[in-house]
Amino acid sequence: MTHALVLQGVEKRFGATQVVCGVDLAIEAGERHALIGPNGAGKSTLFQLIAGALAPSAGRIALNGRDITGRAPYAISRLGLARSFQTTSVFPRLNACDNLRCAALSAEPRGARWRHLLLGSRAVDERARSVLEAVGLAACGDTLAGALSYAQQRALDLGMALASGAHTLLLDEPTAGMSRDEAREALALIRVATAGKTVVMVEHDMDAVFGLADRISVLVGGRIIATGTPDAIRANSAVRAAYLGPETLR
Ligand SMILES: Nc1ncnc2c1ncn2[C@@H]1O[C@H](COP(=O)(O)OP(=O)(O)OP(=O)(O)O)[C@@H](O)[C@H]1O
Ligand SMILES: [Mg+2]
Structure with missing residues (x-):
């Protein structure tokens, strides 16, 4: 094995x-x-x-x-492989969903990444939404990460590791x-x-x-x-x- x-x-x-x-x-x-x-x-x-x-x-x-x-x-x-850090490391001035989109985008091949960044990508959006739900933040997608509670920021941090597809x-x-x-x-x-x-x-x-x-x-x-x-x-x-x-x- x-x-x-x-x-x-x-x-x-x-x-x-x-x-x-x-x-x-x-x-x-x-x-x-x-x-x-x-x-x-x-x-x-x-x-x-x-x-x-x-x-x-x-x-x-x-x-x-x-x-x-x-x-x-x-x-x-x-x-x-993905990691979450000992100190929370989300992008505070992006909303929760965009934080997850960034993480999901990072897993895309380089060419696709730029295309998706410029034109949007349903697959990336869907992955971000599904992770948002999985980490209990479905109602906070539009909230700036910096305005989330500390526990919610940690959940978002975990979500970013998950959204990368690791x-x-x-x-x-x-x-x-x-x-x-x-x-x-x-x-x-x-x-x-x-x-x-x-x-x-x-x-x-x-x-x-x-x-x-x-x-x-x-x-x-x-x-x-x-x-x-x-x-x-x-x-x-x-x-x-x-x-x-x-x-x-x-
Ligand atoms: N860049 C560095 N240069 C020199 N020493 C370092 C460096 N990074 C860590 N250390 C030292 O290595 C040791 C281990 O640090 P580390 O942060 O890995 O411990 P830890 O087990 O995660 O501790 P904690 O439970 O407090 O988070 C410490 O003595 C620390 O001071
Ligand atoms: Mg440590």
Whole structure:
């Protein structure tokens, strides 16, 4: 079986500082995988390496069996990988629907993209509308993204990843900054809206992680110290010592 994503010996150094140290990880197609670990563990850096925003200092990364190591972000995006950022990154002065149109357009071949931009495209419009509905923003299509609530902007952010047509999604702290109720709603949305996709999610909310993930990897000091099912991770003494602590374990 081809994995959606495979990392082999991935490292990242910034000058003398090694931030990611020999990470091996194999994510199955359709899997929901959570990446957890303390602040500064290297989680966002690992996402940047996978998405091509940073080039690894060593190691290899493959998406659906194709080597994407060191390739440009737009090229990796074309191969079906999308990411949402730790901080919301929508276009505030475009309305919600146009934000999704931009994301949908980005997945079109270059020639078609310009044609669709100039002449409009029913396919792009339909994709934007259907994603708008999928992320619960059907009533807000004409609202400027900057005027949406914070939780709605995060939903739009997720929608932009979906509208690109990606099969593999990297979600960096999708519930960051939300109240408990907002976070619960956001996770329900992620569960439904990403059905059938491969999802790798960085998340600090342990209820979210243990409720949503098929498997969990724990990154500490740039190294993966454990990968396994939620039950296995809960029971892992090294993980308890390094990150979870006894109070998280119910
Ligand atoms: N461009 C950079 N140059 C130097 N050091 C960096 C750079 N980017 C990140 N780092 C360092 O790498 C380490 C890992 O950062 P990263 O943002 O990946 O952590 P994280 O696990 O996502 O943390 P958080 O949970 O707080 O988001 C930190 O010590 C950070 O200061
Ligand atoms: Mg981070």
